Structures are given as structure tokens and as C-alpha cells.
Amino acid sequence: MTTDTGRGRQAGNGRATLKDVAERAGVSVPTVSRVIAGNYPVATGTRRRVERALRELDYVANTHARALRGHAINAVAFILNDVRGPSFAEVAHGIEQEAARQGRLSLICTTGGHPDRELEAVRLMREQGAEAIILIGGVRDDEGYRVRMRALAESLDQAGSRLVLCGRPSLGEDVPATVVEYENEAGAYAMTSRLLGFGHRRVLFFGGDPETTTAAGRLAGYRRALADFAVEAAPELVAPAPFDRAAARAVLRERLAAGLDFTAVFAVTDAVAAGALQALTEFGLAVPEDVSLAGYDDVSPAADLRPQLTTVHVPYEELGRVAVRLALDRRNRPERGQQHALLGTHVVVRESVGPR
Structure with a gap:
């Protein structure tokens, strides 16, 4: 038994049936099957009505129908x-x-x-x-x-x-x-805590879009570590940048041109860290002697940078x-x-x- 919801969906499991599609398109069930199978000629106008009904009803073909079309896959x-x-x-x-x-x-x-x-x-x-x-x-x-x-x-x-x-x-x-x-947030907390444990109090959280879940989790870990070390979370020390080496380099270069206001950089990814290292080097700053640098991910180029990058390993x-x-x-x-x-x-x- 089906209910008339205006969408032609079965009451039992919410899925549209061939009969629902046929009623929506104004054709017979065998015609719908032929359109799905694609192995029998159907008039262009009829086929388009059926395809539209399939989309509108969000129809998912069953295993038999997929097999007819050659799309049964593991x-x-x-x-x-x-x-x-x-x-x-x-x-x-x-x-x-x-x-x-x-x-x-x-x-x-x-x-x-x-x-x-x-x-x-x-x-x-x-x-x-x-x-x-x-x-x-x-x-x-x-x-x-x-x-x-x-x-x-x-x-x-x-x-x-x-x-x-x-x-x-x-x-x-x-x-x-x-x-x-x-453990996205926990990894950022651990890395920020390490930087703070080394005496850094002006740690730049660098890169990413804080509105996305990955960057937001890492920012939350950074801020939690600051709070636990009783260090003020300065808004100017959160600097978004694309997940891209070249873009990160350009963003940090612009910031450095206005002056150095941090002693450590926690980059939201290793690629961002690589861009940051290039910018720091171009401004004559040595890592870690002048500025400490940490990343996140533990993928290439973490171990290839000079100096090699301290980072958070994600499996x-x-x-x-x-x-x-x-x-x-x-x-x-x-x-x-x-x-x-x-x-x-x-x-x-x-x-x-x-x-x-």
C-alpha cells in the first residue's frame, strides 16, 4: 500500500518504486524499465518524461535494474x-x-x-x-x-x-x-602546549579557514592550550590562509613586511608550514633560532624541509x-x-x- 504524499514515495521505506515513476511520467511500468535498462528503443519525448520523473522522485534502481544496465558493481x-x-x-x-x-x-x-x-x-x-x-x-x-x-x-x-x-x-x-x-583538536592542543612549554607566548596560528571543520578543530585546540597556560588569546595572532604553500608564503610575507609580532608559528598543515618557512627565510629569520615553526599532518614535505619540521602525525x-x-x-x-x-x-x- 502506498500513501499519496505528492511525491509518490512508499510509506514503508520512503523509496520510490517503478510504479511511482510510471504514474509521475504518465507511462507504463514496462516503459520505465526500458528507459532504465537502455536496451530497447523509446520515443525521445517519452524517455525525457521518464528521466525527469526519476530525478524528481530521487529513484534508486534496484539490483536487477542495475544489472540490466551493466552497472552491478562491487x-x-x-x-x-x-x-x-x-x-x-x-x-x-x-x-x-x-x-x-x-x-x-x-x-x-x-x-x-x-x-x-x-x-x-x-x-x-x-x-x-x-x-x-x-x-x-x-x-x-x-x-x-x-x-x-x-x-x-x-x-x-x-x-x-x-x-x-x-x-x-x-x-x-x-x-x-x-x-x-x-583526534584533530587534541593534536593541536598538544603542539600548542609544546610551543608554550618552550616559553613562547606569541604563537601565530597560521592558515586554513576557521569556518571549516578541520581548521576549526585545530583552532579550538590552540585556544584551549592558551587558556590552560593562562596566555591571552590575541585575535591578531590568528591568520587565515589557503591550504597552499605558495599562498601561505605570500600571506606571511605581507605580514612580516609590517613587522615581526610573534616568536613561533603553528601552521595548520605541513604545506602551509613549508610556505611559512620560505617567507621567514626570505626575511632573514632563522628557524628555530629566531622563530619556531610547527606544522600539522606529518606528510611530505615535513621531513624534507631544512630544518626538518616538528609536526602532528595523523594516521x-x-x-x-x-x-x-x-x-x-x-x-x-x-x-x-x-x-x-x-x-x-x-x-x-x-x-x-x-x-x-
Whole structure:
């Protein structure tokens, strides 16, 4: 039995059926099946009406329909901003390795940081029948994002797939998603505490967009450490900059041109730290003798810089492996709601931090 909601959704599980699509398009159920299968000629106007109805009803083809189209796949999909970022690349490598170990293919989509592209990528991978869809990296965690992602998590769950948030915060205990996080704030707290323990009181928190979850968590850890050491959180010591070496160099050069008002830099990523080191060197400042420098991530170029970078290690590759393992382990998945894992971070001591 179906209820007349105006959307043609079944009352039992919220998913549109072939009959719902047929009614919306004004055609027969066999015609809808032919359009989905793509293996039988259908008039152009009819096909367009059916395709529009499929989109409007957010229809997800069942396994039989996907098989007819040649799209029955054993695969996990992962979606990220940019494949060139070292941390993203390590997570992706972990996903690919674990997926291959479990006999799955890996599908990849990039978004360039655009929320609408991310949503479209999730929908596309759902339609392709991916067993899990893994979203990697930080995001602007506002109410609009949460509403959209909760709806997608429910839709994927109903379609037999799984939404995985990798390096992102939870959408709520009741949302059917897998969350694999790392101790983001704790890592920033530990690094800031180390700088403060060396006597630094003017620590520049450098890089990132404080409105995104990754940078916001690290900023929160920085501020908590300042509070615990009874050091004033000076607003002018928080300096946003893109997650990009060249851009970070340009931003810090501009700041240094106005004068040196800090004794240490805590860069929000290692790439930002590399840009900061270049700017400091160009202004004749030695690291760590004149200015201490710390990063976050422990990926290239952390160990390649001179001096080698003291940074926070994030187990990015393991993050990807765990995301796949949990998403595919249906037996140990909770019947309802969230599945959660938290990985640790730690400070890697090298050469770029010294006493004030």
C-alpha cells in the first residue's frame, strides 16, 4: 500500500518504486524499465518524461535494474576536494589498498571544494550501486549541509549502501552513517602546549579557514592550550590562509613586511608550514633560532624541509583503511544509527622548534 504524499514515495521505506515513476511520467511500468535498462528503443519525448520523473522522485534502481544496465558493481567510492593534497592522497591510498584486499574496485570523484558537486557525486555513486561512499576531508558544517547529508545518509541506507564521513564530524547518533575521525583538536592542543612549554607566548596560528571543520578543530585546540597556560588569546595572532604553500608564503610575507609580532608559528598543515618557512627565510629569520615553526599532518614535505619540521602525525592511510573495513562489515554494524571510530594523533619532534 502506498500513501499519496505528492511525491509518490512508499510509506514503508520512503523509496520510490517503478510504479511511482510510471504514474509521475504518465507511462507504463514496462516503459520505465526500458528507459532504465537502455536496451530497447523509446520515443525521445517519452524517455525525457521518464528521466525527469526519476530525478524528481530521487529513484534508486534496484539490483536487477542495475544489472540490466551493466552497472552491478562491487566497489567503494570516495569523494574528495583535490587528489593533489598529500593528506588526501594518503587517505585515498589506504582506501584503495583495503578495497583491493576485500575484492572491491575503487571509484574516485573530486569536487574542488564545491558542495553542490559533492552532492551530485554522492547521488551518481549511489545510482551506480557503490557499496560505500566515503567523503574525505573538512567541510563547512552548517545546518544546510547537515540537512542535505542526513537525507543522503538515509537514502543510501535504504538503497543498501553506506555513507562514510572520513575526517569529518558526526551528523548525529541517529543518522545511519559511519564516522571515522582522528583526534584533530587534541593534536593541536598538544603542539600548542609544546610551543608554550618552550616559553613562547606569541604563537601565530597560521592558515586554513576557521569556518571549516578541520581548521576549526585545530583552532579550538590552540585556544584551549592558551587558556590552560593562562596566555591571552590575541585575535591578531590568528591568520587565515589557503591550504597552499605558495599562498601561505605570500600571506606571511605581507605580514612580516609590517613587522615581526610573534616568536613561533603553528601552521595548520605541513604545506602551509613549508610556505611559512620560505617567507621567514626570505626575511632573514632563522628557524628555530629566531622563530619556531610547527606544522600539522606529518606528510611530505615535513621531513624534507631544512630544518626538518616538528609536526602532528595523523594516521591518514589507516584512516582510509578503517573507513573501508567498517563500511563493508555489515555483521558488526549497528542496526540503527551511527557507527564511529576515533584514531589518535601525536607530536613528531624534529628540528624546527626551539626555546624562546
